[in-house]
Amino acid sequence: MQKNKICVVGLGYIGLPSAALLASAGHVVVGVDVNENVVETINRGDIHIVEPDLDAFVRSAVSAGRLKAHTRPQPADIFMVCVPTPFYEGGEIPQPNIDYVLAATKSIAGLLRPGNMVILESTSPVGTTTRLANLLQAEGVDVSTIHIAYCPERVLPGKVMTELIQNDRVVGGFTPAAAKVIADFYRSFVSGEVLETDAATAEMCKLTENSFRDVNIAFANELSLLCAKEGIDVWKLIGLANRHPRVNILQPGPGVGGHCIAVDPWFIVARDPVNARMIRSAREVNNGKTDWVIAQIETAIANLAAKSGKPPRVACLGLAFKPDIDDLRESPALQIAHALKARGHQIIAVEPNIETHDEFDIVALERALDISELAVVLVRHRQFLASQTKNMLREIPILDFCGIGA
Ligand code: SAJ
Numbered sequence: 001m002q003k004n005k006i007c008v009v010g011l012g013y014i015g016l017p018s019a020a021l022l023a024s025a026g027h028v029v030v031g032v033d034v035n036e037n038v039v040e041t042i043n044r045g046d047i048h049i050v051e052p053d054l055d056a057f058v059r060s061a062v063s064a065g066r067l068k069a070h071t072r073p074q075p076a077d078i079f080m081v082c083v084p085t086p087f088y089e090g091g092e093i094p095q096p097n098i099d100y101v102l103a104a105t106k107s108i109a110g111l112l113r114p115g116n117m118v119i120l121e122s123t124s125p126v127g128t129t130t131r132l133a134n135l136l137q138a139e140g141v142d143v144s145t146i147h148i149a150y151c152p153e154r155v156l157p158g159k160v161m162t163e164l165i166q167n168d169r170v171v172g173g174f175t176p177a178a179a180k181v182i183a184d185f186y187r188s189f190v191s192g193e194v195l196e197t198d199a200a201t202a203e204m205c206k207l208t209e210n211s212f213r214d215v216n217i218a219f220a221n222e223l224s225l226l227c228a229k230e231g232i233d234v235w236k237l238i239g240l241a242n243r244h245p246r247v248n249i250l251q252p253g254p255g256v257g258g259h260c261i262a263v264d265p266w267f268i269v270a271r272d273p274v275n276a277r278m279i280r281s282a283r284e285v286n287n288g289k290t291d292w293v294i295a296q297i298e299t300a301i302a303n304l305a306a307k308s309g310k311p312p313r314v315a316c317l318g319l320a321f322k323p324d325i326d327d328l329r330e331s332p333a334l335q336i337a338h339a340l341k342a343r344g345h346q347i348i349a350v351e352p353n354i355e356t357h358d359e360f361d362i363v364a365l366e367r368a369l370d371i372s373e374l375a376v377v378l379v380r381h382r383q384f385l386a387s388q389t390k391n392m393l394r395e396i397p398i399l400d401f402c403g404i405g406a
Contacts (some may be wrong), residue, residue, distance in 0.1 A: 006074035015082030023061035033404035109139035152206035172202020209402035218282035224252035235403035254333030257321030318379025333378035
């Protein structure tokens with residue numbers, strides 16, 4: 001394999017694993033991040049994010065001299081842009097914010113030479129690759145002499161190091177020639193299939209994947225509301241319905257968290273609100289589920305308080321945004337615990353995957369159940385599925401929003 005010098009701009013959840021992986025494949029990698037602490041941490045061989053196996057990859061890449069972090073981009077053969085694309089808060093429809101992509105593009109413009117590749121990996125609204133190319137042209141780069149493509153990451157947090165290699169990849173070229181050259185680069189380190197298309201299709205493909213999941217989770221969450229009213233166990237219902245050969249319903253929960261599935265569908269809705277009706281509605285159903293859970297818990301608290309004459313302590317089981325990880329970003333469970341605490345309820349927080357938290361004292365599961373009068377299950381962590389836990393949970397009233405008893 002030809003060894004290249006690669007400049008990865010943005011050393012977050014995608015950029016750092018990609019940089020470390022490319023370095024381990026023998027390339028010389030320059031990682032770029034505006035945050036000096038991040039740069040220093042990586043240059044010590046440490047990491048600032050939590051992802052299984054990433055620490056070992058970074059440590060060995062840095063000690064072999066193949067990965068070095070900087071605060072500014074350096075000359076390279078291949079530039080990968082892996083910066084965040086959040087949305088602007090407020091407004092009825094959240095609007096995508098591609099400022100970091102544009103800033104990263106500007107920062108590499110002066111370094112580009114004929115034959116270089118520029119790859120955008122950040123989840124982006126349709127049209128962003130063209131804007132990137134136009135910006136480079138405006139900055140004096142003759143874009144006909146370089147290769148530009150959009151290649152979305154699609155790795156699952158918690159499995160990033162394996163999925164970066166094994167997943168199939170979609171490469172959307174700004175031109176068909178760019179698609180080919182950049183797809184060949186991915187083929188050099190990806191064992192999955194690398195599929196070539198145009199940039200707009202690849203941009204829409206990434207948004208489609210996460211919107212598909214959001215819509216399917218919304219279906220499960222909507223079912224959970226209908227079933228609660230009918231007195232039907234939604235998990236048993238889904239288990240039965242899924243025995244149909246062409247039905248595969250996902251799991252209801254307290255809402256959709258993380259920084260991808262709860263965000264990306266808005267990039268579609270913002271661009272075409274008239275036609276993106278179901279995608280928008282799914283977002284609203286999933287966000288609404290979190291409010292519904294809070295209301296259910298408050299009703300149970302009021303009932304218990306009326307019975308016993310004093311407000312119950314509430315053990316919140318799980319704070320993470322999904323099972324068996326320690327990532328609390330955009331977590332519905334955390335949002336629920338926080339909202340209940342803000343409304344004056346006594347919250348006992350249980351999160352087996354973290355030791356400390358700024359807002360909550362983290363209490364061990366057994367002790368939390370000992371000192372609480374109500375338990376609410378907010379994340380389907382494996383520790384909560386153990387039969388011993390289920391026995392303990394029989395001792396106090398429980399609201400199970402994750403189907404641990406199913
Ligand atoms: N969730 C449910 N019910 C389910 C499945 C998930 O409520 O049946 C909830 C989870 O608890 C969590 C949220 O959805 O709060 C998102 O979790 P997830 O596991 O579905 O997805 P992420 O955000 O960890 O990663 C997704 C993945 N996309 C798809 O599966 C289509 C991943 O492949 C993407 O790379 C990632 O988004 C991303 O970076 O875009």
